[in-house]
Amino acid sequence: MSDNQLHDTLDEAQQTTREARTGEGVDERYNSRLRQAFGDSPFILTKFDAFMNWVRGNSMFILLFGIACCSIEMMHTYATKHDLDRFGAGVPRASPRQADVIIVPGTIVSKFGPRMRRVYDQMPEPKFVVSMGSCTISGGPFQEGYNVIKGVEELIPVDIHVPGCPPRPEALVYGVLKLQEQVQAGESAPVTVKPYELRQFGDLEEDELVQKLAAEIDEDDLVMRYDWTER
Amino acid sequence: MSLQRQPVGETPDGLDYDALAELLDGYVLDREQHLNCEAFVIRPDDVAAVLSTLRDRAAFDHLSLVTAQEYRDRYESIYHLKKYDDPTQELSLVVPTPRDQPHSQSGADVFDTAIWHEREAYDLVGIEYDDHPDLRRILLPETWQGHPLSLDYNQDKPQIVPLREHANPMEGRTDVADRSDTMFINIGPHHPATHGVLHLKTVVDGEQVVDIDPDIGYLHRCEEQMCQQSTYRHQIMPYPDRWDYVSAGILNEWAYARAAESLADIDVPVYAQVLRTMSAELCRICAHLLAIGTFALDIYGEFTAIFMYAVTDRERIQNLLEELTGQRLMFNYLRLGGVAWGLPEPRAEYLETVRSVMAEFPDRLEEYHNLLTSNELFQMRVLDTGVLPAETAKSYGATGPVARGSGIDYDLRRDDPYGYYDELDWEVVTDDGGDNFSRALVRLQEMEQSARIVRQCVDVLADWSGEREIQSDVPRTVKPGGEVYRAVEGAKGELGIYIRADGTDTPARFKIRSPAFSNLQTLEVLAEGEYIADMIATLGSLDIVLGEVDR
Numbered sequence: 059m060s061d062n063q064l065h066d067t068l069d070e071a072q073q074t075t076r077e078a079r080t081g082e083g084v085d086e087r088y089n090s091r092l093r094q095a096f097g098d099s100p101f102i103l104t105k106f107d108a109f110m111n112w113v114r115g116n117s118m119f120i121l122l123f124g125i126a127c128c129s130i131e132m133m134h135t136y137a138t139k140h141d142l143d144r145f146g147a148g149v150p151r152a153s154p155r156q157a158d159v160i161i162v163p164g165t166i167v168s169k170f171g172p173r174m175r176r177v178y179d180q181m182p183e184p185k186f187v188v189s190m191g192s193c194t195i196s197g198g199p200f201q202e203g204y205n206v207i208k209g210v211e212e213l214i215p216v217d218i219h220v221p222g223c224p225p226r227p228e229a230l231v232y233g234v235l236k237l238q239e240q241v242q243a244g245e246s247a248p249v250t251v252k253p254y255e256l257r258q259f260g261d262l263e264e265d266e267l268v269q270k271l272a273a274e275i276d277e278d279d280l281v282m283r284y285d286w287t288e289r
Numbered sequence: 290m291s292l293q294r295q296p297v298g299e300t301p302d303g304l305d306y307d308a309l310a311e312l313l314d315g316y317v318l319d320r321e322q323h324l325n326c327e328a329f330v331i332r333p334d335d336v337a338a339v340l341s342t343l344r345d346r347a348a349f350d351h352l353s354l355v356t357a358q359e360y361r362d363r364y365e366s367i368y369h370l371k372k373y374d375d376p377t378q379e380l381s382l383v384v385p386t387p388r389d390q391p392h393s394q395s396g397a398d399v400f401d402t403a404i405w406h407e408r409e410a411y412d413l414v415g416i417e418y419d420d421h422p423d424l425r426r427i428l429l430p431e432t433w434q435g436h437p438l439s440l441d442y443n444q445d446k447p448q449i450v451p452l453r454e455h456a457n458p459m460e461g462r463t464d465v466a467d468r469s470d471t472m473f474i475n476i477g478p479h480h481p482a483t484h485g486v487l488h489l490k491t492v493v494d495g496e497q498v499v500d501i502d503p504d505i506g507y508l509h510r511c512e513e514q515m516c517q518q519s520t521y522r523h524q525i526m527p528y529p530d531r532w533d534y535v536s537a538g539i540l541n542e543w544a545y546a547r548a549a550e551s552l553a554d555i556d557v558p559v560y561a562q563v564l565r566t567m568s569a570e571l572c573r574i575c576a577h578l579l580a581i582g583t584f585a586l587d588i589y590g591e592f593t594a595i596f597m598y599a600v601t602d603r604e605r606i607q608n609l610l611e612e613l614t615g616q617r618l619m620f621n622y623l624r625l626g627g628v629a630w631g632l633p634e635p636r637a638e639y640l641e642t643v644r645s646v647m648a649e650f651p652d653r654l655e656e657y658h659n660l661l662t663s664n665e666l667f668q669m670r671v672l673d674t675g676v677l678p679a680e681t682a683k684s685y686g687a688t689g690p691v692a693r694g695s696g697i698d699y700d701l702r703r704d705d706p707y708g709y710y711d712e713l714d715w716e717v718v719t720d721d722g723g724d725n726f727s728r729a730l731v732r733l734q735e736m737e738q739s740a741r742i743v744r745q746c747v748d749v750l751a752d753w754s755g756e757r758e759i760q761s762d763v764p765r766t767v768k769p770g771g772e773v774y775r776a777v778e779g780a781k782g783e784l785g786i787y788i789r790a791d792g793t794d795t796p797a798r799f800k801i802r803s804p805a806f807s808n809l810q811t812l813e814v815l816a817e818g819e820y821i822a823d824m825i826a827t828l829g830s831l832d833i834v835l836g837e838v839d840r
Binding site for chain 1: 337511536
């Protein structure tokens with residue numbers, strides 16, 4: 059299945075994504091080449107899985123990623139007093155290529171959405187997402203804004219939601235601990251993933267720009283839409 | 290006879306608008322009465338001439354804000370003018386343009402700050418400014434359809450933002466021109482040194498910045514739209530917390546409270562004013578601490594001692610604020626006509642805690658001075674880099690520590706008094722250096738003054754014998770009328786609100802004058818020709834918050 063596969067309906071899209079994340083067998087994220095090399099030896103595989111997940115859970119490299127208000131509380135979580143480092147997750151990495159957890163701390167707007175997706179795409183597998191704050195869940199207080207994307211799940215799949223506006227550092231610590239628990243157990247979050255996908259935008263008035271954009275879209279291309287009222 | 294001519298219209302007891310109208314004879318079509326000052330209506334093709342006359346002859350050297358709005362029958366741009374010497378002397382210029390042809394002359398030739406303000410007006414409302422040097426969208430993506438704050442904008446219409454739009458422009462371009470040192474670098478929008486989601490399109494020649502183009506709008510969360518659809522009495526107040534979100538919430542709330550109170554003619558009890566002053570200054574300390582901490586982060590590297598110290602001190606003050614307001618960051622403490630609630634019980638104990646934290650504070654500041662301002666490494670990085678001359682700062686509408694670091698003695702707490710400030714004993718800090726060092730120094734010294742204000746407020750509150758009235762009587766639904774522009778001294782500078790009320794319980798136009806927006810605009814002047822590492826330091830010393838820049 060290609061990553062860029064297009065779906066006719068949202069349900070279909072959610073179905074395939076959920077299967078990819080929570081379907082039969084082990085989550086694709088917990089797979090690796092080394093693991094495959096062990097072949098069919100169940101005993102080693104089980105032990106190896108347990109070991110790898112223990113390692114992953116206890117050595118989380120979180121991406122240094124600030125968006126809005128929540129990032130201030132996130133900084134407080136990293137710093138003294140709350141000190142996320144106590145839980146083996148406190149070394150923020152500035153490069154997405156070195157990170158395996160992304161905390162999304164703040165409102166995503168139209169201009170930033172594609173950029174965030176790009177950062178997420180640059181992270182190596184396995185990667186996990188913690189969404190921090192109401193804005194990343196639904197748009198929060200800015201939900202009705204013309205420019206605001208209604209939740210980070212429109213763009214990337216989320217493992218842990220931490221609600222609050224902003225969540226206290228304790229809440230974020232709890233969220234990260236929950237993620238660690240989950241990773242250590244090799245579980246996948248039963249999240250409803252709403253992948254963004256090519257949809258009809260027939261109700262747009264036809265003008266030059268729309269025509270130009272429509273002409274340029276091809277199968278491999280992805281277009282973000284955030285007209286959420288139809289959902 | 291002095292060499293300097295007396296500015297037209299300045300009299301001992303305020304501004305003489307008749308003299309100003311005489312100065313602009315032939316230009317003024319009509320005179321309107323706004324709640325904060327008088328407004329002159331002028332023709333759309335006279336904007337530059339009127340602005341330059343007012344600046345040169347009447348000393349209006351501060352273009353505070355450009356507001357654009359749409360009426361049923363016309364578009365309107367309002368230029369809010371002030372004086373750096375005395376911000377209570379204000380004048381608004383109203384420039385109406387017809388609906389079918391929203392063209393107006395640009396003021397960018399006279400005031401540099403108009404460049405961005407007019408771009409925003411074009412982006413959100415749709416007025417086109419003739420002779421503007423660079424009229425394109427500023428907050429929304431280039432592919433956006435329509436102008437969201439215009440009256441006939443349909444928000445349900447889907448917008449297209451293709452991912453490809455934001456693809457790496459340099460991808461696949463491996464062929465470097467023959468050993469050229471010039472290259473294009475995207476700094477941000479995800480970058481640890483941009484303090485949020487700022488995008489700097491930078492062209493560097495070797496180590497030097499040749500051209501820099503700040504690209505903002507990555508956190509444009511429609512704050513003005515949100516405020517325009519919320520009611521005055523309760524619904525707007527939570528939003529200001531989220532403009533300058535670096536714990537400066539109460540300062541922002543005060544900006545809204547001040548504008549709305551003067552609009553609806555609401556009085557605030559003195560006891561509430563003292564509470565406001567105290568909590569606002571605690572917020573200012575918090576905000577400046579983060580500015581200093583992240584500035585040190587930019588200069589020294591990743592998560593060093595100073596950042597940790599700053600966060601530790603912030604935690605102390607946030608605890609005080611949490612006890613008072615119930616929240617760590619988004620306080621929602623102010624109400625129209627007062628504050629939400631009084632001091633936590635037992636009062637004496639709480640005041641004693643505040644007093645002890647503030648008593649320790651000078652020692653803490655001493656430590657920052659040891660680590661930063663008297664540190665040779667720090668001095669080498671920041672002295673004489675990013676120099677902002679006072680005249681340039683004025684032209685760009687810089688305010689707050691950025692202006693005061695350039696020697697501009699401008700602080701609304703003193704010059705346009707509100708709250709309890711004029712009863713207290715404190716000083717406005719300025720420094721003539723104009724460089725990165727001065728701006729950091731001003732912030733450090735301002736924290737000292739803020740602590741001084743808090744200590745005095747605590748004394749006043751402790752000795753309070755009268756009734757502890759925290760809110761005046763305000764009707765459940767406020768339905769004011771009129772237009773007002775009011776500003777307070779926020780953490781980053783002059784934070785102003787323009788409200789046009791139309792007699793309903795929600796504002797017809799709510800415009801935010803963000804200090805960080807104007808301050809960030811100076812980056813182009815400060816960074817071009819400098820080393821790229823100094824550009825990062827300069828950006829840190831400007832202390833922008835993207836929530837406030839983009840709103």
